[in-house]
Amino acid sequence: MxxxxxxxxxxxxxxxxxxxxxxxxxxxxxxxxxxxxxxxxxxxxxxxxxxxxxxxxFPIDEVRALLSLTDDRSASCTEARDLAERRLVAVRRKLAELKALETSIAALVSTCNSTCAGGVATDCSIFEDLERREAPNRSLV
Amino acid sequence: MxxxxxxxxxxxxxxxxxxxxxxxxxxxxxxxxxxxxxxxxxxxxxxxxxxxxxxxxFPIDEVRALLSLTDDRSASCTEARDLAERRLVAVRRKLAELKALETSIAALVSTCNSTCAGGVATDCSIFEDLERREAPNRSLV
DNA sequence: ATACCCCCTCAAGCCACTTGAGGTTCAAGC
DNA sequence: GCTTGAACCTCAAGTGGCTTGAGGGGGTAT
CATH class of the missing domain: 1.10.1660.10 (Multidrug-efflux Transporter Regulator; Chain: A; Domain 2)
Incomplete structure (x- = not known):
């Protein structure tokens, strides 16, 4: 084909x-x-x-490793499992970051809605909040 | 300084x-x-x-927009709020993807642990699972 | 022969930085 | 005044994982 x-x-x-x-x-x-x-x-x-x-x-290099494991009769299954487990840990870390982020942004929006919606942009609560930097540290997307 | x-x-x-x-x-x-x-x-x-x-x-271009809003007395606060809301939607979408991903990878690992841990890599359940492709569609990291 | 789609290669672009090479400035200590 | 060494400078290229674009060739149906 x-x-x-x-x-x-x-x-x-x-x-x-x-x-x-x-x-x-x-x-x-x-x-x-x-x-x-x-x-x-x-x-x-x-x-x-x-x-x-x-x-x-999985990043490309790990895909490479996984691909070679699929062909390697001398390799142990635990190698594949370990790669998957490390991925799982990374995903869970990112998930926690993203949850914290969601909370923060939701707060940003709702504060604006309840205190200043429709006002002049320069006075928006969002800017005050952003300057106070309540954002969680995170691996930047 | x-x-x-x-x-x-x-x-x-x-x-x-x-x-x-x-x-x-x-x-x-x-x-x-x-x-x-x-x-x-x-x-x-x-x-x-x-x-x-x-x-x-926020991507750089939106930061640029937000920066200019902080100085623009003629702009409305709703512009900032809309940017934040769109960000919130994006974060929630990503959060949903990541949750599905977490579930899938956790399943990958636990199936391997219960059915084939320590065996030959080529026969690992992880590869069968990956070939059946139960991974959620997602925006690749 | 013509039309048209699919294919080819090579190069550059995307995002948001990071890293590296190779050189300059400045403050402190002698 | 001289040396050291940290901190600064510029410019270019690298990162990941593709995507996009330019410019041209192949294959097939009419």
């Missing part, structure tokens, strides 16, 4: 596939006489796996 | 301040004879405001 079909089947885009090939995450595709890349069902499976890992938030 | 002091007082770094100046988020600093940037307390206030906005997750 050609690259556009692979992209559809794996739920991603053509440039992304070429990008993955370029950084060595997917092995170089076989080419037709005209230079066009040709893929098979195994490529669909691998690309889906990569996209699933990415959707789970 | 010099740039290093400003960085400390605003809880950020020297290169970040220069970067903000470069992109026009902070106005160009006055220079000493030797070329070194000099700041005053108003600069501390503005930089703190910028960092607070960033900590709240």
């Amino acid at each position: 050609r690259i556009g079909i692979l992209a559809d089947r794996a739920g991603t885009t053509v440039p992304t596939i070429r990008y993955y090939e370029q950084i060595g995450l997917l092995r170089p595709a076989i080419r037709q006489s005209g230079g066009q890349r040709i893929y098979d069902n195994e490529d669909v499976r691998r690309l889906r796996f990569v996209r699933a890992c990415r959707a789970f938030g | 010099r740039i290093g002091i400003l960085a400390d007082r605003a809880g950020t770094t020297v290169p970040t301040i220069r970067y903000y100046e470069q992109i026009g988020l902070l106005r160009p600093a006055i220079r000493q004879s030797g070329g070194q940037r000099i700041y005053d307390n108003e600069d501390v206030r503005r930089l703190r405001f910028v960092r607070a906005c960033r900590a709240f997750g």
Whole structure:
């Protein structure tokens, strides 16, 4: 199959596939006489796996590690589990940050609504709140 | 005061301040004879405001908008509130994504622990789960 | 032969900084 | 007055994970 079909089947885009090939995450595709890349069902499976890992938030380097684990009969399952566990910890940390952030922004909005809605912007409570900096420290998005 | 002091007082770094100046988020600093940037307390206030906005997750362009609102006597407070509300919606969306993600990854880990811990990596339940792609669609981090 | 879509490569752009190289300024101590 | 060393300067490139754009070739249906 050609690259556009692979992209559809794996739920991603053509440039992304070429990008993955370029950084060595997917092995170089076989080419037709005209230079066009040709893929098979195994490529669909691998690309889906990569996209699933990415959707789970694994960075590319960890996807690389996971990919190689899927082929390594000498590796232990605990390596995969440990990667997943570390991901889980990271996700939970981010979740806590984001919850605190949600609380803070909601407070920003509701204070403005109850004390100054419709007034002159320069006097808005949001600016006072932002200058007092009650925002949680967080890894900037 | 010099740039290093400003960085400390605003809880950020020297290169970040220069970067903000470069992109026009902070106005160009006055220079000493030797070329070194000099700041005053108003600069501390503005930089703190910028960092607070960033900590709240506002992208640079929105920080720019918020900064100009702080000075614009003809603007309405609702403009600031609307920006904050849109931010709140975005944060809540991300929060929902992250919660779903947490559930999925936790399932990944616990299935592995109960069915295959210590086995050969190639047979790990994590890979089966990832290939079945139960990950939520999400804006990739 | 023509139209048209899909494909190709290479390069640059995005966001918000961070890092590095290589050089200058300034305050303190001798 | 001289040396040291921290703090400063500029300019360029790197980070992650793609996306976008320019400019051209391949494949197939009419």
